[in-house]
Amino acid sequence: SYVLYHDQIIKNGSIPVDPEDRGYLFGDGIYEVVFVYDSKPFAFDEHFDRFVQSANKLELALPYDIPTFKHLTDELIKKNNVQNGMVYIQMTRGVAPRNHLYERNMQSVVTGYAKSVTLESIAQSHANGIQTYLTEDIRWLRCDIKSLNLLGNVMAKRKAADYDCQEAIQHREGMVTEGSSSNVFIVKNGTLQTHPASNLILNGITRQIVLQVAKELQIPILEEAFLIDDLLGADEVFITSTTMEVTPVVKLKGQQEQSYKIGPVTSELQKHFKAKIQNSAST
Ligand code: PLP
Numbered sequence: 607s608y609v610l611y612h613d614q615i616i617k618n619g620s621i622p623v624d625p626e627d628r629g630y631l632f633g634d635g636i637y638e639v640v641f642v643y644d645s646k647p648f649a650f651d652e653h654f655d656r657f658v659q660s661a662n663k664l665e666l667a668l669p670y671d672i673p674t675f676k677h678l679t680d681e682l683i684k685k686n687n688v689q690n691g692m693v694y695i696q697m698t699r700g701v702a703p704r705n706h707l708y709e710r711n712m713q714s715v716v717t718g719y720a721k722s723v724t725l726e727s728i729a730q731s732h733a734n735g736i737q738t739y740l741t742e743d744i745r746w747l748r749c750d751i752k753s754l755n756l757l758g759n760v761m762a763k764r765k766a767a768d769y770d771c772q773e774a775i776q777h778r779e780g781m782v783t784e785g786s787s788s789n790v791f792i793v794k795n796g797t798l799q800t801h802p803a804s805n806l807i808l809n810g811i812t813r814q815i816v817l818q819v820a821k822e823l824q825i826p827i828l829e830e831a832f833l834i835d836d837l838l839g840a841d842e843v844f845i846t847s848t849t850m851e852v853t854p855v856v857k858l859k860g861q862q863e864q865s866y867k868i869g870p871v872t873s874e875l876q877k878h879f880k881a882k883i884q885n886s887a888s889t
């Protein structure tokens with residue numbers, strides 16, 4: 607396969623890995639995951655808007671402009687012959703002797719790869735829904751930055767899997783924030799509700815597109831934090847992410863348990879989200 611290193615697409619295995627890269631030492635870096643449908647990156651501009659925002663929040667310097675990132679992403683997809691799959695792009699602050707204090711003028715290190723995925727397991731989750739595990743959100747207070755620091759997310763996902771769940775639903779003192787790698791929505795009496803885009807969640811690109819779709823469908827929207835009790839009392843629950851699109855939740859496990867049916871609002875949003883993918887693939 608071929609990978610991205612700085613601004614070069616090169617054969618995998620030939621990237622020099624520097625142990626003093628701050629990405630390794632401190633998790634000092636950011637990333638994006640973009641899905642590829644029909645050999646085209648979906649919502650590239652939205653993902654790289656967020657990439658730039660994450661970079662700015664951490665004072666990371668972009669080594670080249672966004673059109674260059676776009677060109678390199680397209681090249682990665684082409685070189686690896688990816689029809690349906692994903693592209694991962696990472697940027698660390700770069701290489702320097704280990705010191706917590708960072709300098710602002712460092713040379714960022716960009717790496718990336720593209721992989722094909724089979725759409726079967728996601729289709730399975732869409733048809734049957736997934737089980738989720740309710741767990742405390744132990745992460746830091748800048749979850750709006752898509753940084754490489756993901757230990758809280760990783761631990762939540764492991765815990766969920768240990769209870770036979772595909773995703774964790776995290777809460778801060780009873781207030782539901784988001785999944786370990788997804789955003790969480792509930793539907794109650796026809797109203798769609800999700801945590802507002804604050805420092806406590808990552809403002810998912812899928813989340814933003816789903817809210818846009820809901821607006822177009824004139825589904826009432828509440829961007830306000832909700833409680834575990836609201837989650838338990840919801841008519842429908844679903845999660846959103848680049849890799850899971852709109853996935854219904856049929857079970858909540860953990861300190862409190864609940865079962866859900868795949869509801870009409872979830873199905874409608876899922877259908878229209880897929881239509882958006884189709885539209886962008888055909889243009
Ligand atoms: N929240 C977290 C913590 C995530 O890691 C992700 C994606 O991986 C999301 C939400 C969903 O974001 P997006 O829809 O941009 O993939």
